[in-house]
Amino acid sequence: MWIGRACAEQWPREERSARRYNPGVRSRVLLVAAAALTIACADSDPEAAHVSATYDEATGRLTRIEADLDRNGKIDTYTYMDGTKVLRSEIDADEDGQIEKWEFHGDDGRVVKVAISREKNGVPDAWMYPGPDGEPARAEMSSEQDESKIDRWEWYEDGLLVRAEEDASGDGRVDKWETYRGGAIVFVELDEDYDGTPDRRLTYGAAGQLLTIESEPDGAGGFRKRLEIGR
Ligand SMILES: [Ca+2]
Numbered sequence: 001m002w003i004g005r006a007c008a009e010q011w012p013r014e015e016r017s018a019r020r021y022n023p024g025v026r027s028r029v030l031l032v033a034a035a036a037l038t039i040a041c042a043d044s045d046p047e048a049a050h051v052s053a054t055y056d057e058a059t060g061r062l063t064r065i066e067a068d069l070d071r072n073g074k075i076d077t078y079t080y081m082d083g084t085k086v087l088r089s090e091i092d093a094d095e096d097g098q099i100e101k102w103e104f105h106g107d108d109g110r111v112v113k114v115a116i117s118r119e120k121n122g123v124p125d126a127w128m129y130p131g132p133d134g135e136p137a138r139a140e141m142s143s144e145q146d147e148s149k150i151d152r153w154e155w156y157e158d159g160l161l162v163r164a165e166e167d168a169s170g171d172g173r174v175d176k177w178e179t180y181r182g183g184a185i186v187f188v189e190l191d192e193d194y195d196g197t198p199d200r201r202l203t204y205g206a207a208g209q210l211l212t213i214e215s216e217p218d219g220a221g222g223f224r225k226r227l228e229i230g231r
Pocket residue numbers: 067068069070071072073074075076095
């Protein structure tokens with residue numbers, strides 16, 4: 001009976017929320033869910049559509065969808081469901097058996113967090129949080145692949161990186177600040193004696209070339225020494 005409800009009521013609601021969602025961050029999972037529900041509704045053969053569904057034996061609720069989105073015969077996307085509600089998807093795009101992207105969905109169906117394994121070793125090391133518009137708003141990264149040991153933070157506006165902070169020394173305090181304009185680096189400030197304030201500021205030109213190096217902070221946010229590069 002739940003399939004009938006999904007066809008008549010639940011899926012259309014989810015589909016509407018999916019269309020409001022930005023295509024850049026929108027989960028492929030909803031497409032998988034759509035495919036699975038379409039299959040369920042049409043009573044056709046799931047294998048023909050490269051999607052297979054698993055149901056809870058006791059409750060009959062849909063729990064998992066395996067999909068071969070690029071139709072090469074290998075499963076690349078695993079979607080965990082609670083009935084028609086998408087909980088999480090795990091994506092193994094290169095089909096090496098290791099997940100490299102996890103998409104977590106909130107109660108309204110939208111993606112609330114995306115985890116990525118930049119090392120492609122099955123362990124996440126970067127976490128992206130979309131803003132209300134669906135574009136990336138901020139990201140956190142861990143060089144130790146540990147979500148409880150974040151050592152780089154990034155902030156985005158209109159899909160572009162605007163600012164980042166990093167704890168390069170690993171002592172738990174930020175020691176590197178980056179400022180971006182139009183997605184390009186403008187300033188890098190470095191805390192070289194790890195006292196929490198920058199000691200050196202590098203300024204970059206529009207082509208990414210180093211323009212100046214300022215050092216010897218005056219204690220008021222400025223620097224006493226300024227070296228012009230290439231002049
Ligand atoms: Ca595939």
